[in-house]
Amino acid sequence: MTTKTLKLALLGTALAAGAVQAQDVTLTIESWRNDDLTLWQDQIIPAFEAEHPGIKVSFTPSAPTEYNAALNSKLEAGSAGDLITCRPFDASLALYEAGHLADLSDMEAMGNFSDVAKSAWQTDDGAATFCVPMASVIHGFIYNKDAFAELGLDVPQTEDDFFAVLDAIKEDGLYIPLAMGTNDQWEAATMGYNNIGPNYWKGEEGRRALIAGEQKLTDAQWVAPYATLARWADYMGLGYEAQTYPDSQNLFTLGRAAIYPAGSWEISGFNALAEFEMGAFKPPVQAAGDTCYISDHTDIGIGMNAATAHPEAAKAFLAWVGSPEFATIFGNALPGFFPLSNTPVELDDPLAKEFASWRGECESTIRSTYQILSRGTPNLENETWGASVAAIKGTATPEELGARLQDGLASWYAPHQ
Amino acid sequence: MQIRRVRWHIVVFLAPAVLVYTTVMIFPLFNTLRLALYSRIEQERVFVGLDNFRRLFLDPVWADQFWNALGNNFWFFLIHMVVQNPIGIALAALLSHPRLRFAALYRSAIFIPTILSFVIVGFAWKLILSPIWGIAPSMLDAVGLRALFAPWLGKEEYALTTLALISVWQFVGIPMMLIYAALLSIPEEILEAGEVDGITGLAAFWKIKLPLILPSIGIISILTFVGNFNAFDLIYAAQGALAGPDFSTDILGTFMYRTFFGFQLQLGDPHMGSAIAGAMFAIILVGVCFYLFGIQTRMRRYQL
Structure with a gap:
């Protein structure tokens, strides 16, 4: 009798526990x-x-x-x-x-x-x-406003402006012009190639044409960003080959570098660390008045x-x-x-506001390698990392890189065969 | 007629080890090898026989990476053999010198890195060698050799050698300890007998001690071989799964990891990953067999 009551009691608690869980x-x-x-x-x-x-x-x-x-x-x-x-x-x-x-x-x-x-x-x-x-995250460049004011520099609009600004910072010698390294590889592709690239391949237009097989990675608009990246090397810090992503973040937030090729995800981290005022500018266009394209990546x-x-x-x-x-x-x-x-x-944050404001001025696109094109082996995204690093280091010419990527893509992607 | 008794106690005592070893080692090993014979086509797992291995060795997309990783692995092993083991032997010989003071201190100091985690070693050396914050550039500067500094971990031509040397730094304690133990086990009488015959100092090392510790050196070589061909952690901790710059530090372990689990946009392919793991297993098996049957059986042993 007692065991039966006990069993009932146990059953009762088990059921009650079940009911609580369901709630x-x-x-x-x-x-x-x-x-x-x-x-x-x-x-x-x-x-x-x-x-x-x-x-x-x-x-x-x-x-x-x-x-x-x-x-x-x-x-x-x-x-x-x-x-x-x-x-x-x-x-x-x-x-x-x-x-x-x-x-x-x-x-x-x-x-x-x-x-x-x-x-x-x-x-x-x-x-x-x-x-x-x-x-989504938006690509662009974050810069040290204090450093720009100190050196009397204006935010660059065109590519020529951009390199003129870099030259001026380099000449002054106090700041490292560009805070980026190639050790971790992805920054070169994500904050380099896919940051400045959309202005060359005209955003969605080029990206969709590439997926459709109407454009090739050996075309001028896909190769030219590598040539531009190759020019960055002169403005990156000494020993940038072994500079890691956290190194670059620290160089910039410690105020030792003037420009940081960025993704907008850096904003909250940088706000907490940097003691100077920061601003942002969008990837420079080739000639003044050109339509600008930004990577607004989902x-x-x-x-x-x-x-x-x-x-x-x-x-x-x-x-x-x-x-x-x-x-x-x-x-x-x-x-x-x-x-x-x-x-x-x-949005309340001024830096974030700045990034978001480009959505109104420019055409949005996403990173070129993400949709469909990185489905096979070799993986186009990973290859682009390597290619962007090689472009910066100068171990291969932009044309060679374009040809290598195109061969890799064509080896498995039907629209390019 | 005597019936042979079944010795149940043997079965009982072996069972726990056999069970545990089978579930965590033998079964996964064979299951991995089995996995290498399949491929996933349109969500279906299909038996493809040795096709994965054919792709791995012959299809340029895979073969280039595989041979690159294998070549790098041999270089990694070579550095260990020519740097780590001779240094380990030399340190052991010095430590076993009876009149060396603070021998215990040196022994512990040299052995300590071995017990550190790969992640700590990788991170610490990355900082030491960093061109921005590292102490390597300023130390070289202090002796006027700043020009010799290069961002070693970021240069294709130096990165793998640098990592191999870091690994040597970490593990030099192991051959040192093993050889040290072997040297201590050499009886005094033999050395004294040699002394009577006029063999002292370096000659005693080359002519008496070295032949006696050769079996230990063989064991160390095979341990180094297995360790190096299974290596992964240090490269992953220091350079990431893409084993940069430009795959120059890619070894079989990182190649397998990247393929098996995927990386960034590259999706994992457990079947190709298993094929690489199978190839690694075969390479290590061949190496170990070569040692066991080709070298160890011919090694002369001396009765001490």
């Missing part, structure tokens, strides 16, 4: 943005939880370089979180095709985003969208793990991410990551 759903977010942990914990998640009682959210980021590998293994093993921060293009597309990301095309919140914003998380034919766009989205146990709660969160409210919190808490939703967001 309080906990969603886990996978992300590579470990820099943003406090922002999520202190601002974004409390704002969401206040509106949605019963849903708890926990943000569990991993290191950026390990994210893709770690996420893939977790998804294969079925231990990944409910919500998944999406890398743009193929990394996420592969997850969708493997059935790990749910199709979100019919979500109402998708109406808040432009087609370009969604393009990074769609199938090639645009039929299915599987991540809600969160933010960088972060968020999707739903198709195997999640709480699809309803996850969708509620995603719908909230698509709302203007989230865009305002996110855009201001993380200056430099610009929300992609159609509703304009008022």
Whole structure:
């Protein structure tokens, strides 16, 4: 008799525990943005939880370089979180095709985003969208305003201005003109080639033509940026070959360098470190009055793990991410990551405002290698890193680099064969 | 007629080790080799036989990278063999000198880097050699040799050698310790007998001690070989998975990692990755067999 009561009592508590669990759903977010942990914990998640009682959210980021590998293994093993921060293009597309990301095309919140914003998380034919766009990053140059004032320099508009400014800084000798190194390789491609390049290949026009096979990487507009990059070497610091990405950041924020080829994601970090006033200028055009093109790269989205146990709660969160409210919190808490939703967001940070203002003056595009073209082996993005470094170091001519990249691309990509 | 008893206690005592070893070593090893025979085509895993290996060795896209990594790996190994091991032996010979003072201090100091993490070693040396913050440029400057400084880790022609030397710095303690132990085990009587015959000092080292420690040197060589061909950590910590500049420091370990897990926009390919891992396994197996059957069996052993 007593054992039976005990059993009943145990059963009762088990059921009660189950009921509590059903009430309080906990969603886990996978992300590579470990820099943003406090922002999520202190601002974004409390704002969401206040509106949605019963849903708890926990943000569990991993290191950026390990994210893709770690996420893939977790998804294969079925231990990944409910919500998944999406890398743009193929990394996420592969997850969708493997059935790990749910199709979100019919979500109402998708109406808040432009087609370009969604393009990074769609199938090639645009039929299915599987991540809600969160933010983009804009490329340009951040400069030390105090140094410019001291040397009496103006912000360069054209390429000739740009090199004249660099010459003047070099002649003065107090500052390193350009804070960039080639040790980590990606800066040369991301902050070099894809920063200045869109002005040569005319943004989306060139990028789409390249994907369609109408332009080749050996064409003048794709080779010329390498020739320009080759000229940068003279203005980079001594021993730039072994200068790493954190080295460059430190050189600039310590006030030892005047210009930093940048992505807007640097803004919040630089605001915290630099003790001088900073400004930003967009990639210089070739001749005054030319249309300017900027790399406004779709960088972060968020999707739903198709195997999640709480699809309803996850969708509620995603719908909230698509709302203007989230865009305002996110855009201001993380200056430099610009929300992609159609509703304009008022930004407070002056540097971020400067970057965002270019969206009105220039044509936006995304990095040339990200959509479709880095799908095969050899990987065009990785090859572009190497090529940009080789251009700066002068170990190969721009024409050789163009030919090498074109050969690599043509070896697997049908429109170029 | 006596029935042979089954000796159950042997099975019982072996079981834990066999079970653990099978689950964490033998099964993954064979499963990796099996994985190398498949490929993923249109979301389906398809058996392709040895096609992955054909691509790895013959398709220029893969072969160029593979031979580059293999060549770099041999260079990495060569530096260890000609720098680390002779220095280790020399240090051991000095340390075993009976009249050396503070021998224990030197021994610990030289051995300490071995127990440091690769990440710390990679990071510390990157800072030391940094052209911007490093102490290497200013130290060279102090002796008037500033012109000799170059951003070694960033130059294609020096980066791999520099990393190999960093690894030598880290691991020189291991051959030193092993040889030191071997030298200590040489009985005094033999050396004294040699002295009576007029063999002292350096001659005693070359003619008596060295032949006696040759088996230890063989073991060290094979440990170095296996360690170097499995190396990955230091290159990854110092140069990243792309093993820059321009793949000049790419060794089989980094090549395998990049292929297996993917990198940046490059998606991971577990099947090609397994093929590379299989090739690494084969290279190490051949090397170890060559040593075991080709060298060790012919090595003369002396009864001490």
